[in-house]
Every structure is written in structure tokens, then in C-alpha cells.
Amino acid sequence: MAENYRIATLAIHADDHHAHTSDIASPIHLSTTYAYTSDPAQLKSFKEVAEAGTFYDDIVYSRENQPVVVRIEEVFSKLLDGHAVAYSSGLSAFHAAMIYYNPKNVFIGQSYHGCKQILSILKRNSGVQSYPLESASELIQPGDLIHLESPINPYGTAIDIEKYVKIAHSHGAVVLLDSTFAPPPLQFPFEFGVDMIMHSATKYFGGHSDLLAGVLVTKDPKVAQTLHDDRICLGTITASLESWLLLRSLRTYDLRIRKQVANTIKIVKYLDEHRAEFPALKSITHASLQKEEFIKRQLPLNGGPVFSIEVASPELAKIMPSKTKLFHHATSLGGVESLIEWRAMSDSEISETLLRISVGVEDADDLVEDLCNALKQL
Ligand SMILES: Cc1ncc(COP(=O)(O)O)c(C=O)c1O
Structure with missing residues (x-):
């Protein structure tokens, strides 16, 4: 595939060369086991194949690999500009990265609570220590890991990635x-x-709130090979049906993400400019409202499709989701349907006055109206 195709084209065509039938939409492969070649002359022992380093391409058993996951990884590798390995969920991808790097110390800031829970398990079992991100420049050692999340859950604000990369790399650590x-x-x-x-x-790539999946991307093909080998033993490959749903979703990914972010920028701008009309609205957080110099460089479209608001009291925060008609009260994000969540229900570290908003692909003016009507009723 030519190097210069853009995201919308890559999402539809990057895996064309893996199509082995004339189906335009990939077939679903549910089989767990695949027939070996019928030519005895071509049969190779496990040892021979491993020594030749080719077993990663042969499809034998679906915990190792399967045809749709191969296609997904091809699309992800092109979209994400590296070597991609697909997993059964975002958290299984995070766990795989921890197993690969095997750090003694992890520096972690505000991020998804599930990643912190995995670090608690690693602490319980093997003494992995977690430290606040801010202490990295002082405490970080060779082999340690900085885990960044940006934009940050649930605020939708960004942190300066380059700053932490410099700290890590100058101490022999990774990000x-x-x-x-x-x-x-x-x-x-x-x-x-x-x-x-x-x-x-599960979020934007899946985009329809109907599948779980995760992905890791590395620039180094040898690292990707090790991640694949580890995944075979961990059994965390994307499930057969989910991988098909994910490939189907990737075809429309570019359309969805651009609409979701454009909707978000419009909604955030409107609420920010009309704050005075909503006495219950105390704050709005999103990267498009940040003034730091790195924001434009890091987020060329001005942010992502999640932002948060804080209202005057926890009681009002509980009431707000019952007043919206288009935003469902539910956790998660990235789907075509807009969601609002009283975040204290999922994350014990978050203020009880905070509502996380995930913007979908509905009409932006309808979404603005719906949020404004709800805010006016508080
Ligand atoms: C930022 C972030 N990272 C990781 C995860 C975990 O992903 P999954 O639910 O696919 O395991 C989530 C899930 O909400 C998330 O929001």
C-alpha cells in the first residue's frame, strides 16, 4: 500500500492484500482451529518453524492468530504509524505493556482507574511501586516507566507529552x-x-458501543513480535466476533471521529461563551479551552470528543443526566451516541459535582440545545 494514503483511505484499504475471497466485506472467521497444509512435503515441525521465525504468519489456532485480527492489525499499523498488536480490551493491552517492560517503578498521573488497579495487582504480586507523575524528574531510574494519558480522563484536557518523554529518556526509562x-x-x-x-x-475505533478491544503500537518490529508471542500465552487476542465488528467499524472511523470532534468543539465553545446563562454551571474543561503553547502542536484539531463540566452541587450533578433527552446516562465513550455520566459512579477519585460528556455524531445544534435545556432546569 502506498505510503501517502490518508487515514480515511487506509481505514478502508490498508488490509486489501489480506482478502482471500471476493467478499467486499471481510467474512467472519469463528473457527478456533485451521487445517494444516495437505502436502506432507511442506509440513514443518514447531521447532523448524520457530527457528525460521515464520510461525507468526501461519494461522493455526485462534488464540495465536486469526484472519480478521491480521487485517485489523494491518489497518491499525497504518493508521497509528507503527507495528500494532490487537488485544481483547484496552486493559489487556495495558497489562501486556506492563508484562513487556516489566518496570520496578511506574510514574502515573490522572488516568483511567483500571490502569491503576492493574498496577495494584502488580504491586501485590511482585512489588511494583507507583509514584505520582510529578515526582518522575526526581525519582526515575533506568528501566522505570512513565504512564501518560493525554487527553486526560475525564477532563478532556491535555498534558505536555514531550516534557515527560525528555525526563524518561534522559534517565534510561520509557514512556x-x-x-x-x-x-x-x-x-x-x-x-x-x-x-x-x-x-x-472499545472507544472510537469500535465506535458503536458494541465491542471490547485494545491495541498496542510500537515502532520496533521486534517488540511487536515479542508482544505477539506473549499474547499467545496470555490468551488476550481480540475475540473472533469482536474482531469482525471492529474491522467493520474501522471502515467508517475517519468520518465518525472528525464529526465527533467538530461537534465537541462547537458545544464547548457555545457553553463557554454562554456560561452566564447557566448559574448551575461552575466549570468546563476541554483542551480547546487550554492556553498552553504545546496544545496546538500536540492536538492539531484542538482536542478530543470528551469534555467535562462541574455543576454547583453533587445533587445537581445527579439530576442533570435525567434532564437530557439525547445524552444517555451511561459510562464509556467513543460511540456514535452521545453520553453523559455522573462520574462519581465509576471513579472514586473524581469530584461528585463532575459530569463527563462523550460526544457522538448527532447534529451539533441538537446536542447544544439538549445540554442547554438540561442546564436551565437545574
Ligand atoms: C482512557 C482509557 N484507557 C483504557 C480504558 C480501558 O479500556 P477497556 O474498557 O477497553 O478495557 C478505558 C476504558 O474506559 C479508558 O477510558
């Missing part, structure tokens, strides 16, 4: 970036020197 809140074309983290990128593909 893993959870870029779930801003997949391309919203953010291209390898440009800022991160060592590995992770996404919960």
Missing part, C-alpha cells in the same frame, strides 16, 4: 501513552517520542 481520548488524526504521539502507544479500541 507508554494511553491515547484513547485522541486517536489519529487528533494526535500523533510518536512525533513526540513516546515508546509505545495504547488505545482502548
Whole structure:
């Protein structure tokens, strides 16, 4: 595939050469086991294949690999500009990165609570220590890992990725970036020197709130090979039906993400400019409202499709989701349907006055109206 195709084209065609039938939409492969060649002359022992380094391409058993996951990884590798390995969820991707890097110390800031829970398990089992991000410049050692999330859950604000990459690399440590809140074309983290990128593909890549998946991306093919080998043992490959749903979703990814971010910028701008009309609205957080110099460089489209608001009291925060007609009260993000969540229900560290808003692909003016009507009723 030519190097210069853009995201919309890559999402539809990057895996064309993996189509082995004339179906325009990939077939679903549910089989767990695949027939070996019928030519005895071509049969090779496991040892021979492993020594030749080819077993990664042969499809034998679906915990190892399967045809649709091969296609997904081809699309992800092109979209995310590296070597992609697909997982059964965002958290299984994060866990795989921890197993690969095996750090003694992890520096982690505001980020998805599930990643912190995995670090608690690693602490319980093998003594992995977690430290606040701000202490990295003082405490970081060779082999340690900085885990960044940007834009940050639930605020939709961004942190300076390059700053932490410099700290890590000058001490022989690495940076893993959870870029779930801003997949391309919203953010291209390898440009800022991160060592590995992770996404919960459950969100924007899946896009329809109907599948769980995750992905890790590395610039180094040898690292990707090790991640694949580890995944075979961990059993965390994307499930057969989910991988088909994900490939189907990737075809429309570019349309969805651009509409979701454009809707978000419009809604945030409107609320920001009309704050005075909503006495219950105390604050709005989103990268498009940040003034730091790195924002434009890091987020060329001005942010991602999640933002948060704080209202005057926890009681009002509980009431707000019952007043919207288009925003469902539910956790998660990235789907075509807009969601609002009283975030205290999912994350014990978040203020009880905060509502996280995930913007879908509905008409932006309808969404603005719906939020304004709800805010006026508080
Ligand atoms: C930023 C972020 N990272 C990781 C995850 C975990 O992804 P998954 O639910 O696919 O395991 C989530 C899920 O909400 C998330 O929001």
C-alpha cells in the first residue's frame, strides 16, 4: 500500500492484500482451529518453524492468530504509524505493556482507574511501586516507566507529552501513552517520542458501543513480535466476533471521529461563551479551552470528543443526566451516541459535582440545545 494514503483511505484499504475471497466485506472467521497444509512435503515441525521465525504468519489456532485480527492489525499499523498488536480490551493491552517492560517503578498521573488497579495487582504480586507523575524528574531510574494519558480522563484536557518523554529518556526509562481520548488524526504521539502507544479500541475505533478491544503500537518490529508471542500465552487476542465488528467499524472511523470532534468543539465553545446563562454551571474543561503553547502542536484539531463540566452541587450533578433527552446516562465513550455520566459512579477519585460528556455524531445544534435545556432546569 502506498505510503501517502490518508487515514480515511487506509481505514478502508490498508488490509486489501489480506482478502482471500471476493467478499467486499471481510467474512467472519469463528473457527478456533485451521487445517494444516495437505502436502506432507511442506509440513514443518514447531521447532523448524520457530527457528525460521515464520510461525507468526501461519494461522493455526485462534488464540495465536486469526484472519480478521491480521487485517485489523494491518489497518491499525497504518493508521497509528507503527507495528500494532490487537488485544481483547484496552486493559489487556495495558497489562501486556506492563508484562513487556516489566518496570520496578511506574510514574502515573490522572488516568483511567483500571490502569491503576492493574498496577495494584502488580504491586501485590511482585512489588511494583507507583509514584505520582510529578515526582518522575526526581525519582526515575533506568528501566522505570512513565504512564501518560493525554487527553486526560475525564477532563478532556491535555498534558505536555514531550516534557515527560525528555525526563524518561534522559534517565534510561520509557514512556507508554494511553491515547484513547485522541486517536489519529487528533494526535500523533510518536512525533513526540513516546515508546509505545495504547488505545482502548472499545472507544472510537469500535465506535458503536458494541465491542471490547485494545491495541498496542510500537515502532520496533521486534517488540511487536515479542508482544505477539506473549499474547499467545496470555490468551488476550481480540475475540473472533469482536474482531469482525471492529474491522467493520474501522471502515467508517475517519468520518465518525472528525464529526465527533467538530461537534465537541462547537458545544464547548457555545457553553463557554454562554456560561452566564447557566448559574448551575461552575466549570468546563476541554483542551480547546487550554492556553498552553504545546496544545496546538500536540492536538492539531484542538482536542478530543470528551469534555467535562462541574455543576454547583453533587445533587445537581445527579439530576442533570435525567434532564437530557439525547445524552444517555451511561459510562464509556467513543460511540456514535452521545453520553453523559455522573462520574462519581465509576471513579472514586473524581469530584461528585463532575459530569463527563462523550460526544457522538448527532447534529451539533441538537446536542447544544439538549445540554442547554438540561442546564436551565437545574
Ligand atoms: C482512557 C482509557 N484507557 C483504557 C480504558 C480501558 O479500556 P477497556 O474498557 O477497553 O478495557 C478505558 C476504558 O474506559 C479508558 O477510558
